[in-house]
Amino acid sequence: xNEFNMTGLLVVLVIFIVVLFFSGIRxxxxxxxxxxxxxGKYKRFAHAGFNWIIPVIDRMFQVNTTEQMVDALPQEIxxxxxxxxxxxxxxxxxxxxxEESVKRSQYxxxxxQYQIVNLARTTLRNIIGTMxxxxxxxxxxxxxxxxxxxxxxETASWGIDxxxxxxxxxxxxKDVQETMNKVVKAENEKIAAIDFATATETAADGxxxxxxxxxxxxxxxAILAAEGEAQAIKxxxxxxxxxxxxxxxLLKKLQALEASLKDNAKIVVPLGSDLVNVIGEMAGMxxxxx
Numbered sequence: 001x002n003e004f005n006m007t008g009l010l011v012v013l014v015i016f017i018v019v020l021f022f023s024g025i026r027x028x029x030x031x032x033x034x035x036x037x038x039x040g041k042y043k044r045f046a047h048a049g050f051n052w053i054i055p056v057i058d059r060m061f062q063v064n065t066t067e068q069m070v071d072a073l074p075q076e077i078x079x080x081x082x083x084x085x086x087x088x089x090x091x092x093x094x095x096x097x098x099e100e101s102v103k104r105s106q107y108x109x110x111x112x113q114y115q116i117v118n119l120a121r122t123t124l125r126n127i128i129g130t131m132x133x134x135x136x137x138x139x140x141x142x143x144x145x146x147x148x149x150x151x152x153x154e155t156a157s158w159g160i161d162x163x164x165x166x167x168x169x170x171x172x173x174k175d176v177q178e179t180m181n182k183v184v185k186a187e188n189e190k191i192a193a194i195d196f197a198t199a200t201e202t203a204a205d206g207x208x209x210x211x212x213x214x215x216x217x218x219x220x221x222a223i224l225a226a227e228g229e230a231q232a233i234k235x236x237x238x239x240x241x242x243x244x245x246x247x248x249x250l251l252k253k254l255q256a257l258e259a260s261l262k263d264n265a266k267i268v269v270p271l272g273s274d275l276v277n278v279i280g281e282m283a284g285m286x287x288x289x290x
Contacts, residue, residue: 020055021052023055024052024053024054024055024058025050025051025052026046026050026051026052026053026060027049027050027051028046028047028048028049028051028060028062029048029062030048031064031065031066032048032062032063032064032065033045033046033047033048033062033063033065033095033097033099033102034046034047034051034060034061034062034063035060035061035063035102035103035106036051036053036058036059036060037058037059037060037061038054038057038058039057042103042107043058045099045102045103046060046062061106063095063102063105063106064095065094065095065096065097065102066094067092067093067094067163068092068093068094068113069090069091069092069093070090070091070093070113070116070117070120071088071089071090071117072088072089072090072091072117072120072121072124073088073117073121074086074087074088074169075087075088075121075124075125077124077125077128077129078129079128079129079131079132079133079136080129080130080131080132081132081133083133083172084172085128085133085136085170085171085172086169086170086171086172087124087128087167087169087170087171088167088168088169089120089124089147089165089166089167089168090165090166090168091116091117091120091147091151091162091165092162092163092164092165092166093116093155093160093161093162093163094160094161094163095112095159095160095161096159096160096161100159101159101160102159103159104157104158104159105158105159105160108157108158108159109155109157109158112155112158112160115155115158116151116155116160116162119150119151119154119155120147120151120165123146123147123150123151124143124147127143127146127147128143128170131143133170133172136170137170140167140170143167144164144165144166144167147165147167148162148164148165151165
């Protein structure tokens with residue numbers, strides 16, 4: 001009877017140990033780190049992989065160390081020029097993997113995701129509230145930079161790394177948006193008109209230069225023609241001086257004959273007359289005797 005009781009007790013003890021062992025197994029993923037607390041006090045740091053804790057006495061809190069994103073939620077912000085702008089932003093962050101940073105994310109701040117959202121919303125109101133709506137839309141990079149700088153400074157003791165911030169939208173009221181669209185349209189039309197006027201002026205200037213070039217070509221051709229005619233007259237004078245010295249009357253008759261024949265003038269030849277003698281008589285020459 002005692003042996004039976006001992007065997008049963010041993011079996012129960014073994015079962016209890018097995019259940020206790022398996023109930024204390026904790027598997028930490030590579031994307032997480034664990035904090036083990038014993039009776040409410042921090043005990044040790046749990047890395048990725050197999051970990052074992054004492055059930056009931058120990059508790060493990062796993063912390064995600066991958067990059068996460070929280071939305072700062074849309075909000076109405078009054079700009080410096082008294083316009084209501086609807087602003088929304090996103091914040092990307094991650095808990096650092098070292099033991100001290102993981103401990104800070106759990107013991108130095110209560111619900112860091114909620115805290116980041118509210119801190120981002122407050123910071124955006126402070127930044128955009130000092131800017132006009134136009135400057136806020138044109139200086140998004142500056143707003144992102146200032147927001148990132150403030151968040152990094154405020155969360156330095158939380159064991160968190162603020163990776164980046166993204167300003168999603170800055171939407172003005174509907175009536176202001178319509179007015180801005182009209183202004184942009186008018187500005188685009190003005191630029192188009194200026195471009196058209198510039199193109200027209202350029203075309204006119206090109207045509208003007210072409211006409212100048214054409215006139216210059218005509219002028220040059222006239223000069224060359226005049227120079228050619230002067231050269232021809234010079235050659236004729238030289239020939240006249242050389243071959244018709246003392247025969248000015250004969251030269252004059254030849255020039256008269258040339259002028260009469262130049263325009264295809266018709267010459268009536270009397271019946272029975274010799275053509276050579278007729279031309280000779282016109283030039284004032286003595287007919288050739290037969």
